[in-house]
Amino acid sequence: MLPRKQQSPPAFINSEPMPPLSNRAADNADAIRTLLGNPSDLSVRSFAVGANKHPCILICVDGLVDKTMVNDQILKPMMLRFEDAETPEPDELAAMLEQEVLSVTDVEAAVSMDDVVLGIMSGSAALFVDGTAGVIVLDCKGWKSRSVDEPQTESIIRGPREGFTENLRTNTALVRRILRDSRLRFDSIKIGRRSKRDVVLMYMDGIVNPKLKAEAIRRLKSIDVDDISGSGTVEQFISDSFLSPFPLFINSERPDKVTGGLLQGRMSILVDGDPFALIFPVTFSSNIQSPEDFYQHWLIASATRLLRMMSAFIATFLPALYIALLEYHHGMIPSSLAFSIAGAREGVPFPAVVEAFMMEGTLELLREAGIRLPKPIGQTIGIVGGLVIGEAAVAAGFVSPVMVIVVAVTAIASFLFPSYSFAIALRLLRFAIMLSAAFFGLYGIILAYIVINIHMVNLNSFGVPYTAPFAPFYKGDWIDLIVRSPATMLNERPVIVDPLDITREDVKHDGDANEMV
Known part of the structure; x- marks a missing residue:
C-alpha cells in the first residue's frame, strides 16, 4: 500500500471546553441551551415522576426525533410506571428507567456533555434524572428522508431497481438485504470537527485483504476538516493522486454493484446524507463494466x-x-x-x-x-x-x-x-x-x-x-475483462485485489453439464 502523510490538527481548532455534567437536571438543561444558542427547535420537556414528584428533563431537537416514539415509549412509560409510587434514589431510578421502563431499542449512558450534545444533534433524546450526573441517551431518530427509488444516474434494462438514499441506515439495510452473510462488516467512523458526520466502511471479513482494510481506516481517520459534504469530498482526501483526471474510485447508487464489489474483495464507503457509495480499489477496466453485464447472457x-x-x-x-x-x-x-x-x-x-x-x-x-x-x-x-x-x-x-x-x-x-x-x-x-x-x-x-x-x-x-490486469499482466483476471466469460467459469475472485479467499464458487464439470455446488 502507498504510504500517505499523516495529518495533524492545527493548534487553533481546539474550541472552548464543554462544561461538566451536573447532578442537577436544570443546570444541565441550561448548559445545553447556552451551548446551542437556545434555538427555537430545541425541545426541553420538564416533568416529574412518582408520588414524590422527582424532577426529570427530556431534551431533543424538534424535527430530528420521532415525536410518537418520544411520547409512547419514553414519556408515557415513565409517568405510568411511577404514577402513585415513591421513586427510589436517583442512581437507582436511572438504572431502573434504563433497564425496566424505557422501551427504546438503543439506549446508551453518556458520561460527558460532549456525548450528550452529539447525541441530541444526531437525532437522539437526552434524559436527565435530577440527583445524578449520568445521562440516558435514547435513539429515537425520526427525520424525513427520501424513499428508496430507482437510481437516477445508472439506468439499466435488466436488474434491481433500488438505489441508495440520503439515509445511512437505509443504505446499510439495502446492502444487508442482498448480502446476508455474518462476515459482512460495517465500521463506523465520525469525520468532521464540526459536523461529526457518520461514515461507514463496508467490507467482507475473511475476503478483504487486512492491509487494504488497515490503509483505508488510516486514510479515513486522517481526514481533518470542518465537514465532508459527501462521498466526493472523501474521495478527494483519500485518493492516491489528486492530479489525475481518471477516477480512482467507482461511485454508485446501486446496492447490487456495491455488494458485487465486496464479494470480489473490494471495499466500499457510505457517507450519511449522500446517496452514492464509493467502491475501491478499482482499475481502468472497472469503468467499462456494469452490473447489467452479469444479468445478461x-x-x-x-x-x-x-x-x-x-x-x-x-x-x-x-x-x-x-x-x-x-x-x-x-x-x-x-x-x-x-x-x-x-x-x-x-x-x-x-x-x-x-x-x-x-x-x-x-x-x-x-x-x-x-x-x-x-x-x-x-x-x-x-x-x-x-x-x-x-x-x-x-x-x-x-x-x-x-x-x-x-x-x-x-x-x-x-x-x-x-x-x-x-x-x-x-x-x-x-x-x-x-x-x-x-x-x-x-x-x-x-x-x-x-x-x-x-x-x-x-x-x-x-x-x-490502475492498468492491471493489462500491466502488470494477470492471466486469471482476463476471463472477466474485455469479454465476460460464462458464469460457470467465474470461479475465482480478481487476483489484483489480493483477497484472502480466492475461490468464489466451486464448479464441477460432468460432461456437457455444469453443476454448481
Missing part, C-alpha cells in the same frame, strides 16, 4: 463490453484524428472521400481545429445546460439545441457537415460508459489530444497516447496498479 455482455472499449477510443481520439488527417496527412485519406470532404468544406473560413473546438465547446455548453435545467426542459435542449445550432452553423458556413457528424458520433460514444466520472475524464483528455493533433498531426496524437499510458501505468488505487 455472456455473449451479449461481452459484445456490449467490446462496444464500450471501442467507444472509449472514439470518444477520445476521433476529433483529433479528423484534425490531423485534414491538416497534415491528406494523402492518407482516400481520393473519393477527400474530394467529398473538400466539397463540404468549401466556403468554411476556419481551419479544422477551430471548427472542432467551436463545435465541441458548444456541445459541452449544451450538456451542462441540460444538467442544470429542470428535467422536462433539460432533455429537450440537448436534442433540439444540438440540431438547431448544428444546422444553423452549417447553413451559415461556419462549420462543415462532416465536422457536425464527427462531433455527433463522438458525443454518442461518450454516453456509453457506466461511470460518469470516467466519461468526464475522457472529455477532458479529448481537448488536450485535439491541441496535440493541431500542432503535430498524427505524431502529436501518438505522443499524447504515450503520455496518457505512462500516466496510467504510474497510477494506483490503494496500492493496486
